Every structure is written in C-alpha cells, then in structure tokens.
Amino acid sequence: MAAQPHLYLVDGSAYIFRAYHRLPPLTDPEGTPVGAVYGYTTMLWKLAEDLDKADGPTHLAVVLDKSSYSFRNEIYDQYKANRPDPPEDLVPQFPLIRDATRAFSLPCIEEPDVEADDMIASYARAAQEQGWNVTIVSSDKDLMQLVGDKDGAKIDMLDTMKSARIYIEEVEEKFGVPPEKVGDVLALMGDSVDNIPGIFGVGPKTASKLIAEHGDLSAALDSAESMKKSKLKERLIEHREDAELSRVLVTLKEDCELPVALDDMKLDGVPSEPLAAFLEKHGFTSLLKRLEAGTGSPTRANDLNPAKQDTKGAEASSDGNRQPLPAMPEVDRSAYECVQTMERLEHWIERARAARLVAVDTETSSLDCMQCDLVGVSLALGPNDACYIPLRHGGSDMFADKPEQIEVSAALDALRPLLSDDAVLKVFHNGKYDLNVLARNGVAVHPIDDTMVISFDLDAGRALDGIGGGHGMDELAERHLGHKCLTFKELCGTGKKAIPFGEVPLDKATEYAAEDADVTWRLHTILKPRLATEGGTRVYERVDRPLVPVVAQMERYGIKVDRARLAKLSEEFAKEIGRLEGEIHEIAGTEFTVGSPKQLGEVLFDTLGYKGGKKGKSGQYSTDQSVLERLSGEGAEIAEKVLEWRQLAKLKSTYTDALQEAINPETSRVHTSYSLVGAQTGRLSSTDPNLQNIPIRTEIGRQIREAFVAEEGNVLLAADYSQIELRLAAHMADVPSLKEAFEEGEDIHSRTAKEMFGEVNRDTRGRAKTINFAILYGISRWGLAGRLGVEADEAQDMIDTYFQRFPGIQRYILETTERVRERGYSETLFGRKTWFPRINSKNPNERQGSERAAINAPIQGTSADIIKRAMARMMPALEEAGLGNVRMLLQVHDELVFELPESDLDQAKPVIERVMAEAAQPAVELTVPLGVEIGTGKSWGAAH
Template sequence: MAEQQHLYLVDGSSYIFRAYHRLPPLTDPEGTPVGAVYGYTTMLWKLAEDLEKAEGPTHLAVILDKDSKSFRNEIYDQYKANRPPAPEDLVPQFPLIRDATRAFSLPCIEMAGYEADDLIASYARAAQARGWNVTIVSSDKDLMQLVGEQNGARIDMLDTMKNQRIFREEVKEKFGVGPELVGDVLALMGDSVDNVPGIFGIGPKTASKLIAEHGSLTAALDAAPEMKPSKLKDRLTEGRFDAELSKVLVTLKEDCELPEPLDDFKLDGVPAAPLAAFLGKHGFTSLLRRLDGGHGSPSRATDLNPPKQQAQSDKGAPEGNRQPLPEMPPIDRNAYETVQTIERLEHWVERAFAARQVAVDTETSSLDSVAADIVGVSLALGPNDACYIPLAHGGSDMFAEKPQQVPLADAIAALKPLLESDAVLKIGQNIKYDINVLARQGIAVAPVDDTMILSFTLDAGRSHDGIGGGHGMDELSERHLGHTPLAFKDVCGTGKKQIPFGEVPLDKATEYAAEDADVTWRLHQHLKPRLSVEGGTRIYERVDRPLIPVVAQMERHGIKVDRAQLARLSEEFASETGRLEKEIHALAGEEFTVGSPKQLGDILFDKLGYKGGKKGKSGQYSTDQSVLEGLAAQGAEIARKVLEWRHLAKLKSTYTDALQEQINPATGRVHTSYSLVGAQTGRLSSTDPNLQNIPVRTPIGRQIREAFVPEAGNLLLAADYSQIELRLAAHMADVPTLKEAFANGEDIHARTAQEMFGEVTRDTRARAKTINFAILYGISRWGLAARLEVEPDEAQAMIDTYFQRFPGIQRYIHETLESVRERGYSETLFGRKTWFPRINSKNQAERQGSERAAINAPIQGTSADIIKRAMARMMPALNEAGLGHVRMLLQVHDELVFELPEGDVSKASPMIERVMAEAARPAVELSVPLGVDIGTGTSWDAAH
C-alpha cells in the first residue's frame, strides 16, 4: 500500500451521456436498450486498466446524480430549466448503469437533494483533510474550483477524453485566475446550459479580467460605481443581484453529510463473478470474452474464470443484437515506423497486399487537392501498425540538408500496384482528396471506403454530447475512439511561425501522419459493421460510395471561366456599390462604414429611430438580413439600399473577384471542391468557389454564369431535373391530381392555381408556385403571409384550401412528423436516414425548426439520392455509347453541367436525359415521370 492514500472520484453522470451519444442504439437479449450501459461499462473498464498501469488509486468511488432536482432549484426555480428531458431510450438505462458500477464492486454514491458535484466536493475535502491525495475524473469546469493543495494533500482532475491531468496551472490557463476564484468568474459569465443567469453581456474573457483585476466578485461589483460611464459599468450595476445569485448557484457544497465513509472506498480488487454475471445478462459478449481470457483485466481482478453458463451467454443473444467491436489498444505514436528505404516500403506494400485492406492518407503542400504537391504517404494495417513514407521533406532552399527518403519516382512505382489493385480495399478519411493528389502522380486509387462518408451515412444530423455531430476525423476520433489526435498546428505551428509540412522533422511528421492513418483504420473497424445492423448498406453501397471517384474526377476537370468578363463585372459592381454607399450616406445624414454591423445598427436604431432594434449579448444591434427585410417592408428606404449593397458586395467578393484568383495557372480552369457530407439531407455542397449560391433568376446572377465558358470548339450542356421535388411529393404523398398533371405534362403551378383559386392568371399561378414549394418546407401561416405579402389569416386560409384540394400532402406531413418523433430520424426512398435529435424539444423554436426540416428531408434527400445515382451511372453510359470524351463538370442542386464537342450534342443529349430520367430504377419505381430539361450554349447561362 502506498504511504499516502489516493482517492479517485469518478463523475459518473458525465460518463453516462458521453456513453449514450458515443454508440449506436443497442439492445440486450431481452430487448432492453443498453447502448449507454455498454459504453459506460467499457469506459469504466478502460479507466480501471489505465489506472492499474499508472500509479493506481488506493480508494475509488463513482458519484452520480440522484435526480434532476437539487437544493439549488429551491433557491432559483429556473435553475437547469432549459435542459431537455433525458432521451426516452436512456431513462430505463439509468438503473442498469448503477448495476454496472456495482458489478465492478465499486461504491455507487448518490444523495437526494444534492448534485454529484456537491458530493464530489464534500468527499474531496474530507479526504484532503485526512491528508489523502484526490483525483476527480471529470472535465467539468465547476469542479475546477476544488483543484489545489492543502497541508501536503493535492486535489487534481483527470480529463479522460483528452488524457490530460488538470492542476492549478491548467485552471489558471483556462480561467485567468486560480481555482479559488473560478466560482467568481462563473458567477459573472453565467452558464446557459445550467441556466445560471450571470450578467448579460459579460463573457468569459471580460469576467476573467474583472476578477483578476479586483480579486473577487464582491470587489468587482463594489468597484462598478466608480468606473467611467460605460456599458460594462451599467451591466455590473444593474446585474449585481443576478451575479450574487449566480455565485450561490455555482458554489459547490463542500460539507454534505457523507452517505458512506471514505474507508469503504478502499480498492481490494474486482471479483470476476459478479462482473461476468452482469456482462452475460446483458449480452456484452465481447467484454465477457475478454474477461474469460484474462485480457485487459480491470483493476487487479481476481477469480477471472466466470461460470460456464455465463461464458456461453452470447448464444442466447437474439439475431441482429448490435454489439460493438472489442476495444483496441490505446494509440501509441511511438509504435509507428518512418519508411526511408525502398526495401522497407516494399515490405509494407507486401504486407498490405496480404491484409487485403489498408488505410491511406497523404500529406501535401496545400489544401487544394488539384494544385497540391505530395509530401508523404502514410499507411495503416491495424491498431498502432502504421508507417509514414516521407517523399519531399527538407527545406525549400536548394542547399538545405534533406533527410534520407525514398525517391519520389521509386515510391510511386512501388505504391501504384497496391493502390490500384482491385484485391485491396483502400480506406481513407475524405479519400476524395487523396484520390486527386495521387491522380497527379498517375495513380488511379480504387476500390475505396471512406470513414467520413460512412459516418455521414449512419449519423447525418445526429448530435453527440460534448463533441458535436460533424464527420471530420478529429471529431470522429474523439466520439468513437475517445482519442484526440495531434493537430496540424502541433507539428507545424501557427501564424507567422507556421512551417510547411515538408519542413517538419521526420519523427514529428511520422507521429502526426501515421496517427491519421491509424485512426482512420480504427474508425473503419468501428463504422463499417454498423451499416448492416442499422440499415445503411443500401444507401452507402448504391449511392454514396460509387460517387466518390465521380466527384473526384469532376473536381480535376474543373471549368473554364472568362477572366475578362469577370474583371468587367467586378468594375461594374464596384461602381454600383460606390453609388449605393453615397445614397445610403445621404439617407443616414452622415458617412459611416456600410459593411460594419455595429455602425449600421447605431445609425438605424439610435440615430434614425427605427423600431424593432434588438441587441445581442455583444451589446450591438442585430442587422442581419431578416431585420433589414423587416425594416424595408415598413418603408425604410435605407434598409432596402443596404440589402442591395450587401448583395452586390457579396457577389463581387465571392465570385467576380475570387474566381479570378481561383483560376489554376496550370489548367486555366476553376476547380471547385465538392463536399459529400455538406448538407444534412445528402445534397452536395461546394466550396472554393461555392457554385451553389449564384443567383439563378436575377440578371446579375446570369451575368456571372455567362463567365463560365467551354474551351474553343466545345459547348456547355446543362441538364436540369424539372420540378423534381414536387414530382417526388406527388409520389410519396400519393396525390392523384398532381400525379395526373405530371403524367400529362401539364404546368403543375397552373393546375394548382386552378384547384385553389378556380382560375389561372399570372397572379394566381405565381401564388400557387410559392405555395407548392412552401408547403413542402413546412412553412407556417406567418411565413407564407410574409412571402405572399398578405395577412396571416388569409395565408392560413390558403394552406387550409391547399390541404382540402390535396389531402395526401397533409397526410404525408402528419405521418412524416409522427414517424420522426417516434424514431428520431427521417428516411428517403433509398433508405438514407437524417436524424433530428431536437424534434421533441421543449424549446418551441428548436422543435418547430426540426419539424420544418423533417417534412422536407425525405423529399429533398430522395432528390439528392436520385441525382447522385445519375452521376454515378453517367460516365459508364457515355463510355458505352462512344462518348467517353464528354466531361461532367458541375453539379448544382438539380442540375448537371457537361462540356462536349459541338458535334456530339445530338448524340449525347438523349443519352444524358435517359440516364437522369431512369436514375431511380430499379431500386425505386416512381409513379410519376422524372422530367429533364436540356439546353446547350457557349456559356453556362446560354445553356439555360
């Protein structure tokens, strides 16, 4: 036994929610939800393993919240009022989590009326008073108030997500003050999660500065009357009560009556029998096998052979029970190899062929995959079984010393057979980028899997506690592996001190690059098996994965732009914005920076006195588009002109100026980058430049499209699905009137106008068109009223009439919302899931926003799936027709843009139309035809 006792207090409540959001839904043999239970169990197991390897604790307990209420709710009834209720499938898991803790023979401490943080604080202080060291296993900022040393006994924290110890210096770095003043900072800044009010307009930096300068909350508040007149002075004076209330709420209670004595927390090993019984009961077969084999035994476990009937429990698990893979060993960057000879590279290639799959990542000189030079390649064949192959390291100076590395030509020759072999699966994270980088070296990478797209297929829209819902490698690693990878800035620096990756020393470069491949390999092992159990195989294999090489090729093709036309437009836009600025200044009565939201807000609401100005937390007025549109509707000419100025300024900076800079000097073309995970519903998005947001119907937008041109002797061909979302709505909602209209080739908006208004005029058709699309986006009476410029009651009457004429649409909306509320996700006709975690939120704005998105997601998502299927089939069909030289260049919403010789238009047009019209088949048979409009011309605009 160590001379000094060391108590570990585990913040079990934070573990529960991390575990719930980290794993897919799981059920035990009895059908009870156990996803959070499994995650919690593995996290507790890993903690025990890690502590056993380190200087382990002598005492340990898990602390939990007894319920959602505490004595703080009696002080302030709005405390934590904004927190949504626990997810429905998590509630029955709370008692099982307590069972899991006791299965490890660990104390499970909770007490009514107090939060887990209060119990942790009380036990920590009691142990410290006895001379024990204490480690709090949590990253909760409130608990940082306890960190420090008294009488030779230390309290620190362990953040297992970041594998980081938190001592006094780390607290000071985060808050700018010592732990004893953290509560004062929290009282000033408040906490929106716990609904601690704080003082409005005071954020973390200001709060930290005030407490550091004055020494305490009371001193800072007392000093306010003597401050110079300012908003800060007013806020401190007016918000004193809220700050003092907040200090009471954030202060931890350190003298709770201890439910169990400290001595009962002594660790005496983890008996295997109760743990095995628990694992067997809930079907955790992978953990049971580890326990049975004695591998990774948690915290000096004894008697590791479970009863035979428990060891066979996996046989009783029902078909399809979702079991995660066994945990892998922790990331060990020291295990990676730097490959500096052709012999070692050939060894890795040989092993990759034998493994039949390899994770691949490239390091380059730029984020632009079409222009980037390759610097190195990393490979991974298993956990910690990874290498980095430097290819262009060394200083840019010709006299700079370069490290030993395989010559580029030799390395490419060795890697090419592997990366092109049909017998070896290449795994990447956003592998489209690597495909383009390696294509410049003459390597056609195939076949591929992409962990980013796997995650998107499985979890689009799903949020994850504390980590977010994105699909980048760092987020996925933290979410699924509990590991934070090295950041680019960790090896290359930031700002003026940042160096190119090719100048990073090989040991550091290997740690960074090989880790990326290692993490990608691990993520693939975690995500790919989920496809079959969660119903994602069809959408991934039939829609998403086939699109990767297609989009990569489109990015490499790029599209030509007319630099002279863009330069002329930039001059026109500059002249026009200059004219508008003078008119805006005249209306304001003074000159100011039109592009400054703060200055504009002061002019509109303080000087000119317009009503409706609202200040945000920063203290400045909001002047976003909706605010300006509201003012313009009230007759504010200055707001209308500012909107016009913003529109022109954005087009100039985003397109006419930026496009000139983005012309690749080697190709003379612009190469946009498509994101396959950019839109929650599955639609592609584009950046650098963003081609999705060029106005389609305005004269200015058409002028910009005129600058997109073909090479000499070629034409551009635009193929656009006609009203595809309305057609899909007619099919999915089973609306006979609309299906009949589409089948007969009628003007659908005219037909709607006739049904709703009894006549077809220019005005009624325009209204019908607005209503057709607005209904599919779940618009409210107020939203429709604003679009049609009518009273809300009149808009509601139109909605009611629409549903009377087309009851199938109303039924579709009702059934879709009911399904999403029950399951948590919507589904396209091809099986793409989009998650809506806030669909049942008590927050009205969150709930209604989710409902609107959920109504449209199956329709818009199905539309996206169809055009993706068309894209994947297009080039094989054109090649078969002898039109392989036709290039598919762009995908924008429901449109595909091609470049082809003028003489091939007559042959290519019907082929392209057929592929797009039949893209849903045979997976889905639609009851409406898919119309495709095709046009050609000497510019993108002329092709419409």
C-alpha cells in the first residue's frame, strides 16, 4: 500500500517580512537591495533541509500574496486600511523572492485578488478531501481554524520560529476552544493589524470564555440581553454588527480555484543548477560555497539554525537558546602559547591579519579601567588557538625577579596597527572595558564585535537552564559551550592572601588569560549567526554595537565635581539628619537606632501601637517604604519623619560622601561606568558611582546637581527628550488625539484632563498626568487607587473612561500582552527583544508582574533605542559641524549632558537638537515629533 501523501504549504508572505526585519540592508552586484531576499533564501534553505531530515513531505508549495486587495475589501472598505506601505527598499525585492522560490524548483503560488491564507485554506481542504495529510508552515492564528482530522487525513501547522507543531491541543490551549470555533473568538476580539473591528474592549480571554460558555458567536451575542448590567453587556449589544461583520472577514475562503494541481507539487529533490545560478547572480557567495561543498542540495549549516523553543511562553525560554554546537574541540589550556619574544608576537599578528578576525582580551591590575595598569593581552584565532602576551608580570618590588616578557611600549607599538586595522574584526567580551584600558595606553581599536552585547540582544530576560540568565563570560561558556572557565579567585586567591594578577606565574596566567580569548572566539562563532536567524541583527548593528566605543569614550571623559560643594552638602545633610533623629526620638518617647529596621518596627507596632504590622520569616516587622507610606497616609507623623530621614541618609552616603571618594586623582573628575546589559529593556545603567538615581524634581536633588560643574571657560548643556514615552505610546498605539496634541505642541496632560474630566485645572491635570504614566505601566485599579487616594471602584471608572477616550491604548495593551504570552517576548520598534519567561506562570503575582512589565517594555525599550542611536550619531555630527571640542559626558535616562566651550554654545545647540529629534530615522518613521528641551549653565543643576 502506498504511503499517505503529505503536503506542506509554506506561508511565504510571513517569511518575507521576517527576513526583511532580521537582516541589515544588503545589495547585490548590480546595486539592487537583496537583504530580505538573502534572509528568505536562508530560511527556505533551512526548511528544506530540516524537512528532508524529518518525516519529509511528499509534496510542497510556497504560497505568496499577489496583491493587497481581496474580496474582503468589497465587504468592508477599511479592511487592512491601517497597514503601512511596504518599505521602499523591500518593494524591488518581491519579484526576486519569487525567483528565489523557483530557484529551489518549488511551486510558487500567487493569485490576484486572493489572499495567501485563502489559497492555503483551499489547497489544504482539497488535499484533505483526497485523504492527504497537510502541514501549514506558519504561525498565523487565522490559519489555526483549519487544524483538525477528517477520516484520518490531518491538517496541522509548523511554527519554524519555535520548531513547534500546532495541532488541536495547542489550538485549544491558545484559544480555549477547538479549531472550528477559533473564527468566533477572532470575531469578538478583532485584529488591529488587519483592521478587523471586533468588539471594543473584548480581549482574547473574554472572547474565549464567551465562546466556550455559549458555543458560538451568535449564542454569545444573544446572551448579552440576560447579563447583569456591565460594560461587557453594553459592548456586546452596541457592537453586535461589528462582531458579525468581523466573523465574515476572518472566515477563510476554502473554494478558490487551484492554479497548480496537487500532483504537480510532488517533491523530487532540489536540483542544484537553477539554485546555483540564482545564488551566483545575486552575490550570495557563502551559500553558493555551501551548495558546491554539498551533494547538490541544500545542507544543514550551523549558522542557519534558529533557537529551538517550546510552544508556551512560560517555558519557551527554559532551554531556548542552547545551540547545536559547531564542530569544536574541547577547551585544552595546554595548547595555549605564552608569547615572550617580539618574533613570536609578530607571528601572531601576521596570522591575525590573515584570519581577518581575532578575539582579544586584556588583563589588568584592578577592575577600575581608569586607574589600572595593563598587565597583558591575549589573542585567539580559533578553538585552542590562543596566546597570552605578558607585559607587566613579576613582583612590584624593583628588585623582584621578573619573567622574560616583551617591553610594554614595543609590544603596544606592534599591536597598534592590528587593533586599528579596518580589515580585521576584533571580538571582545565586555569590550567597553578593554577599549578604555587600551585607549589609556595609546591604542585605538576598531572595528569591534562584543559577545556580551550580542548575548544580551538575543536573550535579555530569558530564563535559562539553571546556569543563570546573565551575560558574563563564565555563564555563557557554561551555557553554550558546556565549559567551566578558570576563575580569578583560583589564580589570585581572596582576602589578605590575594595576589595581583601580575604576580601569577606565567604558565597559570597564560591558561587563564588565553582561555578568556579562546572562549570569546567560540562564543562569537555560536552567537553571531543567531542574530540573523532570530531577529537580533537590526538592534545589534543599528543600535548597540555602534554605541560600545561611544560609551567607552564618555566614561574616559568623566565629569568634574566640586569637592568643596559636596563637603558642604554632606555637612548640611548631617545636621538635618541629626535634627530629624531628635524629632523621631521625641515622637517615639525613646531613643533607638533609626536605621535599624528591627528597632524601628518594634517602636512603630509595639511601643506606639500602630495597626497593620506584619512580621517576616526573620521574626521582625517589615518597615519598607510602602509600609511607612501607608502609615504616613494614615497620619503617623513619625513615619513621615523616618521617610525623610532615610532619603537624606541615602543621598549623603550615596552621593555627597561617595562622590568625593570617587574623584579620580589623575583626572580630578568622576568616571561612572555604564552597563549596556544592565537593564532588561535596553536602557543603560550607571554604577561606581550611580549618577542616574539623583532625585529629579526635589530641591535636594538640584543641590547635588549643582556640584557637577564645567571646567573654566566651559559650560554644561543638558538635552532632554520631552515626554518621549508618551509620544511613543501615541505612535505605537495609534491614538489620533494624542498625536494631534503632540503635533500642535499642546500640553499632553491638559489634553488628557480635558478628554477625561471635561475641564482642565490643577487637580484634573495632576490626575491626568498620573493616569497617563500609570496606564503605560499596566497599573491595576488598586494601584491607581493608591496613587490617587481614591476608592478602587472610582479608579476603575477612571481607567474605563481613559480607554473609552483613547481606545488605541487599550488595544495596544491587550495585543501586546497577548503577543508576549504567545511568543514569550516583547519587541521594540527596532527589534529589541525582551523575554518574559513567567508571563504564563500559574502564580498570579508572577504572571501579573510580567504582564505589567511586558506592556511597558516595547515603549521604554524603544525610548532607550532612540537615545542610543542619538548618542552613536552625535559625535560625528558635531565633528562635521566643526565642533570637535564638544564632549558628551553623561546619559541619564532620557537626558544627555555635554561639556563644551562657551563660544561653541550657539552653534552646538541646533546640531544636538537635530540629532536627537531625528534619531529614529530612517529605520523607524514616527508619526509624532520627538521634542527636545535644552538648558545650559556652569553646573548641571543650572542647566536644568
């Protein structure tokens, strides 16, 4: 008996846009854009190979959209009206993508005025009627209506992004109903992408529940009459016609004419000749080499394998990024070379130039890149092909024995041309540190890759397999290579017996240092190709990689602080802290240590008898900020005093005392350290010292900023994005009234107050401002009630009113959380992914916390991407304008701080404003203007 035929139908249209957004702009030898074509070709290549090695199809075809018009536009003229035109550089690639499909000798099906989904549905049903199994290669929720079994002929789906099969169980888990009822759910919830109206305010959960309870759309709509009075009842009754129209729009057409017979889709291998000709014509040389090295058909290539993921967001990340390893030998530390002569160093440099890629690491005397000595440099050209170049080894005593090593200046003179050679890519892990160390030794490095940043752009927030979710080298080596690195403590010890790295014997130092370079090289081999297949290329190449040297330079510049001013502030804060302590003791009726949570808890709840005290596992009362704010709100004066005491004590220890200690004795400036991987949403974070948490709008915060000053003859300039997150929300949620307000320069909080409360005064504007920001963080009715000091029901009414006035915001929130539940991650406008592994957790606190963070992550992350792009473009723009003496010193959330000669001020202002206002372009065209506010002064405080 012949085997049952198995037809695979590939949703090619989804592949096209995925490919376009995953690769940087590319052109072929004739100058035609081919980035999407290349991505599409690699994806089709991998699919063909994977299917060949699995339960391969007997028949296969690719289905594409021929045009944007279909019969649905005749039913509803606003169908897909919100979809923007395809990017200008993608349009000429559409015919080339058809050529690519045919180069694989696969049927390429596209019909005018018929959507690809309808063509897929028609072929799937026709094949099923003939007793064939069908697999639809897509993750499109509309196509899930087709899943099922008829007389032993199955239709399922294959999500290649997650390497997951979708059958009846998966559909029911996603929608809460069987596949044949999915259309009813879709009709209720609508779809903003296709502009299907649905019923406003009905999200996926409510829609699923209604259909599951009542059986179908008509019954669910009929049930509204018997419901208790509620918003849902009103919406079901008022928008019934929208839902019924939506049901027609989401129904797949299953009787289209079939332009290619099913039997003509039979697979007989992929002939190499047409594919080779196509690859050669468009300059895809790497793919052509793989084809020529194979057996005449596409073969599996490690750098085309996307991360394997589970089907659920909650579990999608547990092992999501463990990759099939390239053929690499295990780490062999005995293979490393200690380079102690110029002859051997020149040998390694020559090999590095020939390789065009070298992993580099530095060893130093301390972790402070602005004060440490360079002790040695390591290089790696392949697995176990690494060396260490000691430069300052031996005891610190001038009479101590020192091993043979190249003189420092001679070694750096030899390395300098290699490290600045544009033809050789230098790969670092946390390269910002090494760039600063080398720059202080007169060595400029470019171009670079950074495996720590690549890892972050792939896996920010991802839950991993028990090893940890960080991006340090040791964690990544264990996670991706299954290798445990030597630790610094193993070599240098800890505590009083610790020795500096320069005193470690050379054999051990070589094992440790060269291993770092070796592991960096290996990580680059594994992680860099994932950027293209997992959508990280855009954000890495266009946002984060250009920023690494920029941030390193900012750290080297540092900022001047007025030590005398800081000392005076510390003295004033100490007096105020003492005064507050006296008042607190007087209220308590006893002296105690205010900074002791245990003693404070006993005073508040045992001595003074305040209600609501809760003890933790340690047996002591909680006295955190929320507890003190609650007591203060209930009239407890002592709680208010303690809150004030804590703020002053923290500011004194964190800033006015610590900043004096942080002044670099060589530069007389403070040099903060920025982390490019510290905040999950992509924001830069500042440490040692942290300059991003100085209170913004308080008098005390202003006084601290007054201590940050310009050098004589210079001024500080602070350029701040105005309400950038609200502007991005207006764009991303497509809220016409908010966009109009920003376009006209209107006060956005006043516009919101007018929309919500009908009038604008100090009270309504204040409430509107709170609501504007709270909504974007997914706040609950109870959270908003707490912030506004109202009952939960009143807060809910405000939320409902807000969504009625700005329906796009609610739709954005619903669709964002649903996408994150489905995929496990959110995405910014620039393609930055933030993973939320607990979004589907059964623990409500974990789940709700992830949902709130997921709502804000695309907005806050896009804001971070934009200011990063502005930073990367800023210095070239200033230099082009003849303003090379302007220095960018600090980045604090939405603000950039510069130091410049006072004579350059008038010329620099418009350049800085323009670069910041246009930072999103051309990658993203915003429908709202980016407002930039600029202030100047002799101090940071005066510039605000």
